[in-house]
Amino acid sequence: MTELPTSDIRPASPELALVPGRSCDGCTLCCKLMGIEEIGKARGAWCPDCDKSRGCKIYDSRPEACRTFHCGYLRIPHLDEHWKPSKARFLINFESAANRIVVHADPDRPEAWKRAPYLAQIKHWSHKMLLEGGYVLVWSGPEATIVLPWGDKPLGRVREEQYILQVKTGGVPDFIVVEPDDPRAHRGH
Numbered sequence: 001m002t003e004l005p006t007s008d009i010r011p012a013s014p015e016l017a018l019v020p021g022r023s024c025d026g027c028t029l030c031c032k033l034m035g036i037e038e039i040g041k042a043r044g045a046w047c048p049d050c051d052k053s054r055g056c057k058i059y060d061s062r063p064e065a066c067r068t069f070h071c072g073y074l075r076i077p078h079l080d081e082h083w084k085p086s087k088a089r090f091l092i093n094f095e096s097a098a099n100r101i102v103v104h105a106d107p108d109r110p111e112a113w114k115r116a117p118y119l120a121q122i123k124h125w126s127h128k129m130l131l132e133g134g135y136v137l138v139w140s141g142p143e144a145t146i147v148l149p150w151g152d153k154p155l156g157r158v159r160e161e162q163y164i165l166q167v168k169t170g171g172v173p174d175f176i177v178v179e180p181d182d183p184r185a186h187r188g189h
Contacts, residue, residue, distance in 0.1 A: 017075065018070060018074050018075060019074060019075065019076070019077045022073065022074050023074075024055070024074070026086055027084060027085050027086035028050050028051075028052050028055055028056075028086075029085035029086055029089075029090075029091055029106065030066075030069060030071060030085065030091060030104075031046060031047040031049075031050035031052075031055075031056065032044065032045065032046045032047070032050070032106065033085075033090070033091060033104040033105075033106060033139075034065075034069065034104060035160065036063055036065050036066065037065070037160075038063040038064065038065055039063055042141075042142075043104070043139060043141060043142065043160075044106075044107040044139075044140065044141030044142065045141075049062070069093075071085055071091040071092065071093055072091065072092035072093055072094070073085060073088075073091065073092070082117055082118075083118075088112060088113075088118065089105070089106045089108075089109040089112035090103050090104055090105040090106060090109075090112050090113045090118075091103075091104050092104070098134075098164075099129075099132070099133060099134035099135075100129065100134050100135050100136065100137050101125050101129060101134070101135075101136045101137070102136075102137050102138075102139065103122060103136065103137070103138040103139070103147070104138075104139050105138055105139065105140040106140075107140050107141035107143075110140040110143070113138060122136060122147055123147065123149055125147075126147045126148055126149050127149040130148070130149070130173055133166075135147075135166060135173070135175070137164065138152075142157045142158060142159070143155075143156065143157060143158075144156070144157075144158040144164065144177075146164075146175045148173070153174075153175055155175065155177055156177075158177050161179075161180050162177050162178065162179060162180065163177070163178050163179075163180065163182070163184075163185040164176075164177055165177075165178055165184055165185070
């Protein structure tokens with residue numbers, strides 16, 4: 001396995017460069033895995049405007065979040081066909097505001113990201129992200145798990161309005177979930 005640096009996950013600019021020759025053809029998994037606030041679609045549930053075999057039924061008028069989203073497979077040249085969401089059963093992206101790599105796992109196959117060849121790469125990213133002050137998060141529907149090099153930390157159900165914070169416990173990174181009115185939620189934001 002070629003270990004990819006975390007810089008390969010992060011978009012170089014807001015104008016995302018897509019890998020030539022790659023497309024969404026045959027894949028609609030983002031229509032299930034991503035939450036879309038504009039239309040009240042929950043994470044892990046199929047969009048009512050998605051035809052699983054053909055794609056978006058409202059493509060020309062789809063929400064802005066859908067227009068601007070491109071999964072890691074479409075943006076990262078070093079990821080091979082195994083990483084196409086329709087095959088992997090999860091998708092990856094980078095959330096710059098939170099400095100985190102996010103794995104959005106299909107709730108029907110929540111352990112798919114733990115298989116080879118994915119797990120070793122995700123653990124590598126986890127190690128690198130911790131060194132860079134970030135982290136790797138896995139969503140499976142509303143369930144969140146932090147991926148750590150030494151083991152995973154399940155956070156349980158996390159609501160959209162809650163914050164996941166990285167804290168230090170005895171010099172070791174730890175993660176907590178706080179409510180929006182918690183003063184810690186807004187430090188550094």
